[in-house]
Amino acid sequence: MNDLEYLGGELREARMKRNLTQRRFSQATGFSQSYVSKVELGVIVPSAEYAKKCDLVLGTDGMFQRMRKRLLERGHPSWFAPYAKMEAEAEEILNYELWTLPGLLQTEEYARALFQAGHPHQSEEWIELRVRNRMARRATLEDSNPAHLWAIIHEGALHPAVGGQAVMREQLEFLVRATEMPSVKLQVLPFEVGAPPAIHPFALLELPTGRSVVYTDTALGGQLSEDEERVSSCRRAFDLLRAEALSPRESIGLIQRIAKEVHG
Structure with a gap:
């Protein structure tokens, strides 16, 4: 039994002790019965809001x-866990990606392919836990x-067939559907721009406390910083990227064309 299944089992036991059906x-x-069942079976990681409601009801x-x-902390590298916690609390997330798609917008199969390629010697259980935590x-x-x-997202992240053509097509189609969410805005930085205004991916978090935190990935692990100069530098870079990128509508059109022509 893995950690996710254990959590689900404990939830099921606590619910049954209080004579509550699913x-x-x-x-x-306030969550669907299907959601309750999946959490108890260890199929999905419960959201922060669901865990809070469980504690309240039980x-x-x-x-x-x-x-x-x-x-979550066990399912993420130690250097990423602090970022994951702050990301879950953030009011606004500004994310720039060059060669892969944003973790928040990845499908399970796409994420699995990335983890398998980057960690070929890890066990299937190790891979699956990280996929579930990313989801x-x-x-x-x-x-x-x-x-x-x-x-x-740089256009360069839309072309590689991560996980194969079918997986990548499904991933691009999911990107398009994600833009229907009121909380999501997406732009593509096209090849024609040439040298991009920023050469490293980063994420800028705006927290409810008024704090601003920037996160960058490196070959040695992620780095977090609240340094005002670094935060301001990333914010200026993001403004330049927004100005150079295609509009949200044009970006959707490009993603749909690539899904059909390259990964169709």
Whole structure:
């Protein structure tokens, strides 16, 4: 039994001890019965909001919120866990990606292909836990008070057939559907721009406390910084990227053409 299945089993036991059916528990938490079932079976990682509702309904004094936090921390590299926590709390996320698509907008198969390519010697369980944790991060865009994501993706990330043509086509189609969410804005920086205004990917988080944090990936792990000069530099770079990128509508059109012509 892995950590995710253990959490689900503990939730099921706590629910049953209070003589609550999945249907009644679904009504009490405000989540669908299908969602309740998937969490209890260890199929998906519960969102932060669901864990909070579980503790409230079951009277478990934050236990499931703490279990979820430990699960996420174990499922992420130590250098990424602090960022994942802040990302879940952010009000706004500005994300620029060069060679891969934003983690918040990846499909399971695309994410799995990335992890398998980058960690070929890891076990299937190791891979699956990281895929599930990456999918769980999407909850920040789907909660009742979602973060606002503005993602700028270099066109170079849209062409490689990560996971194969079918996986990549499904991933691009998902990108298009994601833009229908009120909390998501997406632009593509086309090849024709030439040298991009920023040569390294980064994410800028605006937190409810007023703090601004920038995160960058390196070959040695991620780096977080609240240094005002670095934050301002990334914000200026993002403004330049926005100005050079295609409009959201043009970006959707390009993604659809690539999905059809390159990965069709």
